[in-house]
Amino acid sequence: MRSEAERRKLVNRLKRIEGQIRGIIGMLENDAYCNDILIQSAAVNAAVNAFNKELLANHIRTCVARDIREGKDETIDELVATLQKLMK
Structure with missing residues (x-):
């Protein structure tokens, strides 16, 4: 679970990105x-x-720290897979 402040911060970032994308679309439409x-x-x-x-x-x-403390080592494999996808 993330805090409301964190959720707002992430959503605001995505809305700014959405605005940037709309700006690019406008640029294309205006040649x-x-x-x-x-x-x-x-x-x-x-x-x-x-x-x-x-x-x-x-x-x-x-999440990862909690799972490691609880002995859920498969979380490390999940994190490694996620990092590999992000680094493509």
Whole structure:
């Protein structure tokens, strides 16, 4: 379970990303210069990465730590698999 403050913070990040995506769509619809669109796309990628880092850090501090303390070692394998997917 995440706190209401954490949930709000994550949702706000995603809403900003959603706005950035809408901005890129508008740029395409208005035939913006390719380089400008690419720069905005890179900004979206950075924002998604920041979201993932925040969510992952909280997951490790809470869920993973709890499961390890409870002896649920399969959580480590799950975390490794998740990290491998994030690093593709």
